[in-house]
Amino acid sequence: MPELPEVETTRRGIEPHIIHSHVIDVCIRQPKLRWPITENLQQILSGLEIQRVDRRAKYLLLITGPGQLIVHLGMSGSLRIIQAGQSPAKHDHVDIGFDNGCVLRYTDPRRFGSIMWNQGAIDQHRLFCNLGPEPLSDEFDGELLFQRSRLKKQPVKTFIMDGHVVVGVGNIYANEALFLAGIDPQRAAGRISRQRYLLLARIIKEVLARAIECGGTTLKDFVGGDGKPGYFQQSLQVYGRAGKQCRNCSAELQEVRIGQRSTVFCRRCQR
DNA sequence: ATAATCACCTGCTCGC
DNA sequence: TGCGAGCAGGTGATTA
Numbered sequence: 001m002p003e004l005p006e007v008e009t010t011r012r013g014i015e016p017h018i019i020h021s022h023v024i025d026v027c028i029r030q031p032k033l034r035w036p037i038t039e040n041l042q043q044i045l046s047g048l049e050i051q052r053v054d055r056r057a058k059y060l061l062l063i064t065g066p067g068q069l070i071v072h073l074g075m076s077g078s079l080r081i082i083q084a085g086q087s088p089a090k091h092d093h094v095d096i097g098f099d100n101g102c103v104l105r106y107t108d109p110r111r112f113g114s115i116m117w118n119q120g121a122i123d124q125h126r127l128f129c130n131l132g133p134e135p136l137s138d139e140f141d142g143e144l145l146f147q148r149s150r151l152k153k154q155p156v157k158t159f160i161m162d163g164h165v166v167v168g169v170g171n172i173y174a175n176e177a178l179f180l181a182g183i184d185p186q187r188a189a190g191r192i193s194r195q196r197y198l199l200l201a202r203i204i205k206e207v208l209a210r211a212i213e214c215g216g217t218t219l220k221d222f223v224g225g226d227g228k229p230g231y232f233q234q235s236l237q238v239y240g241r242a243g244k245q246c247r248n249c250s251a252e253l254q255e256v257r258i259g260q261r262s263t264v265f266c267r268r269c270q271r
Numbered sequence: 272a273t274a275a276t277c278a279c280c281t282g283c284t285c286g287c
Numbered sequence: 288t289g290c291g292a293g294c295a296g297g298t299g300a301t302t303a
Contacts, residue, residue, distance in 0.1 A: 003296060034279065034299085058297075075296050076281075091281085110280045112297060127299085154274060163298075170296060217296085259275075262294080 002073040004135070004168030005211035005232065007058045010079050015053040017081040017102045018062075022049050025097035029088060034074060034114040037094070044117055045069065045096065056122065057131055057167035067119035070127075074112030080105050132166040135204055140166050142198030149189040149197070158259045159189035160204070169204060171261050172217060175239045177204045184270045185263050186256065210235070238264040 002010070026042040038044065048064040055061065060079070062069040071079065082103050088095070094106040094115060106115065118125050133139035148165055149156070159165060161174050169177070178185045181200040183192065192200075211217060214232040237247055242255035246266040255264050 006296075032280095034297090072297080074279095074298085077296095108280095109282065110295090112279065152273085158274085161297095172296065260277090261297095 002058060002075075002077065003170035003172055003211075003217070004058055004208055005173075005214075006216035007060060007073060008055055008212050009216040010073070011053050011055045011060055014079055014081055014104060017100075018050045018098055018104060019052055020049060021098035021100045021102065022047060023096060024099050025095070027095040027097070028093070029095075030091075030093040030111070033093065033108065033111050034072070035116065037115050038117050041115075041117060050098075056128060056134075057163060058170075059128075061122060067117060068122055070114070070116040070118055070122075070125075071106065072114045074108060074110060074114070076110040077106065077108035077113035080107065130164055132162075132164050135166050135168045135208055140201065140205070142194065142201035145197040145201055146192075146194040149192065152189040154189055155186050155258050156183060156189045156192055157185035157261075157263060160200070161259075161261075166204075168208065172236070172239045173204070173207055173211065175264055176237055177207050179238045179265060179270060180207065182270055184267075185258060185265050187271075238266070240264070 023045040026045050028037055028041065031037040031039065045064075048066065051063045051065070053060060053062055058072060060071040060073075062071065073079070082105050084097060084101055084103050086103070088105070089107070091109040092105055092107050093111070096104040098104070106113075122128055133144070145160070145165070149159055152159060157174050157178060160169050160177070161171070175185070177200060180203045181196065183196060183200060211232040214235065217232040217236070238253055241253050242262075242264045244253055245251070246253055246269060249266065249268050251266055251268040253264050254267055255262060257263065
């Protein structure tokens with residue numbers, strides 16, 4: 001469910017409800033996520049004020065004085081604000097209660113997500129210290145893609161989805177950006193010109209920014225932290241459209257697997 | 272170092 | 288209607 005736009009939508013949805021609130025309760029019904037949740041999370045969080053909610057890559061960061069709660073939604077996770085007292089459903093694994101009556105509820109059927117506590121600077125964390133730049137920041141541009149791709153033989157799609165190069169480009173938006181840039185996703189990353197990478201970087205920024213404006217892409221039953229659905233789905237050009245007509249040239253869209261991930265593209269428009 | 276594959280888990284869709 | 292196979296938004300760990 002969550003790619004970067006969905007995570008950012010979630011961040012914007014939950015922050016207003018919990019900012020400057022204090023944690024009064026933590027309820028862990030299922031600690032077995034991708035990594036086991038710290039068992040003493042209750043003791044750690046109790047009484048702490050949420051100063052703000054940040055995002056780095058697809059991680060949400062609940063910032064407190066002593067440290068941050070790092071939340072990743074994996075493939076199927078979501079965070080919702082509910083009112084205290086609502087009974088939990090099957091995959092509602094964690095509740096964090098606040099002194100204003102709000103409860104932050106973590107739901108994740110597949111449990112690929114994670115909830116971790118970190119003290120100190122976030123960029124020292126082992127999962128964060130080698131991450132590439134944010135795609136919407138000035139640090140990320142076509143020149144970076146061009147430089148970092150030299151000599152690389154891996155498909156360009158794999159390359160732009162590598163979080164060590166740039167974060168936040170997941171399967172949906174990698175497919176979409178490569179279509180819009182007219183680049184064959186199977187092409188070796190090191191054999192693409194600077195000119196084309198400049199275009200690709202601009203398009204990645206544009207696609208992600210537009211998807212965020214739309215509140216993300218509604219897939220399955222994704223809803224943001226405030227319960228509103230995302231409307232980017234209707235803008236998708238290739239993702240989920242294998243076998244259908246290219247919106248640009250009417251050719252039949254092809255599907256291949258790249259790095260175990262479904263890849264849809266137009267043979268005529270993407271070279 | 273780089274690149275490809277595996278692993279984690281549940282739910283849903285598809286073909287027979 | 289039932290059942291196994293395959294696939295799904297991510298990404299760290301493991302294997303060549």
